[in-house]
Amino acid sequence: MSNQLFEAIDYLAKEKGIDKDILLEALEAALISAYKKNFKSATNVRVELNEETGKMGVFSRKTIVEEVEDNQEEISLEEAKKIDPNYTLEDVVEVEVTPKDFGRIAAQAAKQVVTQRVREAERGVIFSEYADREEDVMTGIIQRKDPRFVYVNLGKIEAKLAEAEQMPTEEYYVHDRLKVFVTKVENTSKGPQIYISRSHPGLLKRLFEMEVPEIYEGIVEIKSVAREAGDRSKISVHAPDPEIDPVGSCVGQKGQRVQAIVNELKGEKIDVVEWSEDPVVYVSNALSPSKVVDVIVDEEEKATTVIVPDYQLSLAIGKRGQNARLAAKLTGWKIDIKSESEAREEGLLDEQPESLPDTEEDLF
Structure with a gap:
């Protein structure tokens, strides 16, 4: 024996x-x-x-x-x-x-x-x-679902997609293939546990890295991401080489690159804007697709007052304040939006100003 x-x-x-x-x-x-x-x-x-x-x-x-x-x-x-x-x-x-x-x-x-x-x-x-796949994108197959979780097979392990990490506009069907963002990997007494997300901003960032070679190679940098999953997102990009168009690289010919990401996220609208160290330019870009007349910067409070044409006020603010909210998250600056007429009444505009140049952005 x-x-x-x-x-x-x-x-x-x-x-x-x-x-x-x-x-x-x-x-x-x-x-x-x-x-x-x-x-x-x-x-x-x-x-x-x-x-x-x-x-x-x-x-x-x-x-x-x-x-x-x-x-x-x-x-x-x-x-x-x-x-x-x-x-x-x-x-x-x-x-x-x-x-x-x-x-x-x-x-x-x-x-x-x-x-x-x-x-x-x-x-x-x-x-x-x-553990090496933490903060990365993996593709899995939906095995089953219940009111709280969608269970995704990632190969050797089954991960749980919690309700809070699901996209509110997305339907999940058994046997569908799904790209997910791995938020955390833990080794527990019950074995490895993998936490995944479809709503995390990191998913959008990784999808751009996968779809845009210039980002993967470091020619174009992703500076910031602001996301309201399933509805709308904004991503700011920058190219150290002035001859490289960072927005154009991300959008792709006829919008093919960004459209592939939009399709993966089931129609989520994506604004790609150019980053700038100048808050006036950066905030103006971030408020796309609206045009901006002027940006007044308060460095101490890290706050801005943005003046837009009267007819662009609702566009700048966005539905339920979404455009302004995402722009503030993206830039890290507080943003107070005023129409031209309101700004004149408050003495913020003395003369008829010329609008700032159109922002370099694409909306899909």
């Missing part, structure tokens, strides 16, 4: 990629526990596993004392010298106490240990594989 046990451990170590020493250490601990449980022993014991001979034994460790008070923990000097004349007081003597049916106990313990360690090893492999 012992030889078969060692052969099984050797096979599993190679097959599952588990360190054999770890398996043997775990088996030793399990055998000690099994011995104490089966033989109601509280004594200090050690298990010896000999791979060469294929044998295993249990040894009770006893301290040599003058007067024995606990037979399980102590041994007299006289008895110890019968084992080895060189023993002295306070030495520790090991006495073999291997039960006759210990092979059966060992087999049961080995099965439990190996099963547990294999499960842990497989979980470790899965965790290592998916």
Whole structure:
């Protein structure tokens, strides 16, 4: 039985990629526990596993004392010298106490240990594989759904798409393929847990990196993303090389690149705007598709007052304030929008100003 046990451990170590020493250490601990449980022993014991001979034994460790008070923990000097004349007081003597049916106990313990360690090893492999995909996009297949979660098969593991991470305008059907953003990977007592999202701004950013070679290669940089999933998003981009058109690179010929992302996000509108270190230009760009007459900047408060033509006021603010809200998130500046007539009444415009140049943007 012992030889078969060692052969099984050797096979599993190679097959599952588990360190054999770890398996043997775990088996030793399990055998000690099994011995104490089966033989109601509280004594200090050690298990010896000999791979060469294929044998295993249990040894009770006893301290040599003058007067024995606990037979399980102590041994007299006289008895110890019968084992080895060189023993002295306070030495520790090991006495073999291997039960006759210990092979059966060992087999049961080995099965439990190996099963547990294999499960842990497989979980470790899965965790290592998916931990590298945190903040990345993965493609999975919808397996099932309930009122709280959509369950997505990502290959070796099933991830949960929580209701809060779903796009409110999107329907999820079993067997559909779905791109998801991995927000977090955790190694829990129940195994690896993967948290995914369809509404996270990171999904939009990664989709642009996948669709636009210039972003992947670092020629064009994504500076900021503001998203209201399923409805509308804004993304600001910048090219260090002045000869590169960052907005045009993201939009693509006839809008093909950005349209591919819009299709993936089931019709979510996307404004691609050019980033600028000048807040006047940046805020003007961010408020696209509306035109801007003037931007008054308050550096201390990091706030701006934006003046737009009267007929563009509702466009600049957007439905339920969405355009202005997204522009503020994108730029990091507070934005207060006023019409030209309102600005004149407040003395913000003295003369008839010329509108700022049209922003470089595309709306899909």
